[in-house]
Amino acid sequence: MEITVKLFAMFRIGRFAAETKRYEPGATPGDIVSELRIPEKEVGIVMVNSRHAKLDQRLFDGDTLALFQLLGGG
Amino acid sequence: MELRQFLQTSAVGDLVPWAVQTDAAKRYDLTVAEVEEAILEQGLMPARYQRNRQTIAAGMQLRLFRSRVVVIGSGGLGGYIIEELARLGVGHLVVVDPDVFEEHNLNRQILSSPLHLGMPKVDVAAARVREINPAVTITPLKVSFSTANGREILEGADAVVDGLDSITSRRELVTLCREMAIPLVHGAIGGWYGQVATQLPGDDISPNIFGLQPESKGVEAQLGNPSFTPATVASLQVAETCKVLLGEGESLRHRVLFVNLLNMEFEEVRMDSALG
Numbered sequence: 001m002e003i004t005v006k007l008f009a010m011f012r013i014g015r016f017a018a019e020t021k022r023y024e025p026g027a028t029p030g031d032i033v034s035e036l037r038i039p040e041k042e043v044g045i046v047m048v049n050s051r052h053a054k055l056d057q058r059l060f061d062g063d064t065l066a067l068f069q070l071l072g073g074g
Numbered sequence: 075m076e077l078r079q080f081l082q083t084s085a086v087g088d089l090v091p092w093a094v095q096t097d098a099a100k101r102y103d104l105t106v107a108e109v110e111e112a113i114l115e116q117g118l119m120p121a122r123y124q125r126n127r128q129t130i131a132a133g134m135q136l137r138l139f140r141s142r143v144v145v146i147g148s149g150g151l152g153g154y155i156i157e158e159l160a161r162l163g164v165g166h167l168v169v170v171d172p173d174v175f176e177e178h179n180l181n182r183q184i185l186s187s188p189l190h191l192g193m194p195k196v197d198v199a200a201a202r203v204r205e206i207n208p209a210v211t212i213t214p215l216k217v218s219f220s221t222a223n224g225r226e227i228l229e230g231a232d233a234v235v236d237g238l239d240s241i242t243s244r245r246e247l248v249t250l251c252r253e254m255a256i257p258l259v260h261g262a263i264g265g266w267y268g269q270v271a272t273q274l275p276g277d278d279i280s281p282n283i284f285g286l287q288p289e290s291k292g293v294e295a296q297l298g299n300p301s302f303t304p305a306t307v308a309s310l311q312v313a314e315t316c317k318v319l320l321g322e323g324e325s326l327r328h329r330v331l332f333v334n335l336l337n338m339e340f341e342e343v344r345m346d347s348a349l350g
Contacts, residue, residue, distance in 0.1 A: 008332060008341065009267045010293055017337075041287045044269075045330060045343050052282055052345045068332055068343070070285045071262040071269055072292025073299050074151045074239040 001025055001061035003032070009069035011038055029065055030055035044070035077102050081113055088132070089121040095209075107165065110209040114139055120209070123163055134320050135163055139209075141319045142166035142230055146219045146247055147237030148195040149173070150299055151261055153184040154308035155235050155315075160203045160210045162316060167203060167210060170227055171195045172218040182301040219243060224250045233318050235311055236260045241284050241292060248273060248280045257318045261311040265297030266336035268307035272314050272325040282345050283330055306333060 004020045015036060023032065029046050033055065046053045047066040059065065075083075077098060084094040090113045098109045113120055114136035119127070123135055130138070143164050145155050148171035156169055174194050179186040185198045196214035203212040217223060219238070224246065228234060234251050236258060238244050244260070251258040255275035260283065262269050273279040310331065317323045332341040 008334065010265070010297070041285065042293065043286055044284075045282060045332075046286075047343050050344060052343060055286060066341075066343075068269075068341075069264070069267070070241070070292050071264040071267055071294060072239070072241040072244070073263045073294030074147050074149055074237045074261070074304075 003059055004064040005032060006064065006066040008067065011067055011069055027059050028056050029053060029059065032065060033067065038067065042070055044068045077112055078116060081116060081118060085118050088118050089124055090118050091121045095120060107209045107211055111139060137320060138163045139165040141232045143315060144168040144170065144228055144231040144234045145237055146170050146234065147239060148185065148199045149179065149237060149239060150182050150263065150304035151308045152237030154305050155237055155312055156199050156203060157184060158309065158312040160207045165210060168213045168215065168227065169196050169199045170215045170217060170219050172216060182299055182304050219247065221246045221250060228254055228256055231256050233257045233259065233315050235315055245280055245284055252278055259311045259314045259318065261307045262292065263299050263303045263307050264292050264294030265299065266303060266334060268303055268333040269330055270307060270310045270314065270326055271330040272318065272327050274327050277327065303335060306335065
């Protein structure tokens with residue numbers, strides 16, 4: 001299945017801003033986070049098709065996954 | 075002559091100049107804050123707020139004047155938040171921060187200057203507010219916000235603004251605001267990036283914005299913060315706070331706004347209302 005992955009903030013560095021890639025059916029955002037070697041503790045919001053999502057939820061063909069980096073400064 | 079009549083006859087149109095406001099305070103042995111309330115109650119406007127109109131009419135200005143906003147943190151975000159709330163005319167501000175100004179604050183913190191190094195941030199904030207808008211009552215608290223002292227600090231607040239600098243303390247603030255049913259305007263920054271969200275009573279934004287693991291760490295530790303990121307995010311937070319206090323417009327409830335100043339992208343994430 002094809003998933004469009006969008007990365008935000010520093011997650012783009014050495015990776016990409018947006019790419020459509022093939023994944024095995026049943027893949028989850030968590031699978032893609034580990035495939036991209038993004039440390040889970042740096043992940044803020046996970047969004048699928050413009051809505052807040054969980055790392056273990058199942059993705060479907062044509063979904064768009066967006067990963068935001070955690071911010072804590074003030 | 076009664077105060078009411080004095081104000082009415084001294085007003086220029088419906089505007090009361092600052093000189094009249096201070097003169098009235100002397101004549102009637104009142105504070106400038108008390109005179110300001112009397113002006114607004116009469117449907118007049120202190121002249122300093124004339125450019126708030128048509129955005130904020132006299133009735134709304136009175137509502138802002140009677141509002142109490144607690145700003146947690148007086149650093150990068152907090153400094154701008156305090157400055158803007160005071161100029162807006164929010165009548166009661168409480169500012170909470172345990173720190174003194176250090177040299178590494180000078181690149182971005184609006185209240186810092188070489189003269190202020192070593193001085194408590196909340197004392198500088200209080201002096202600044204008294205200088206720019208003496209009708210605002212400011213309470214500086216040189217303490218570290220925590221679950222232990224938070225209830226007392228937030229008591230009576232109409233809104234709370236987050237200018238904290240760690241995810242752990244933000245979790246505590248979000249929880250306490252939820253328990254006390256006080257609106258909270260969250261903001262956080264790191265490098266070129268920032269985020270804003272509003273939690274109203276009944277909501278819980280914590281599952282959405284504080285990461286997936288308890289030891290989650292923000293990107294600001296690597297990136298630092300340049301001057302424009304706190305200014306941008308703080309201004310968005312004050313706009314949210316103003317709307318929350320006035321019940322105007324549409325807030326970032328059930329939404330998080332992500333700001334990317336490097337690529338100039340503003341991205342909105344919609345939250346399930348069940349999740350806040």
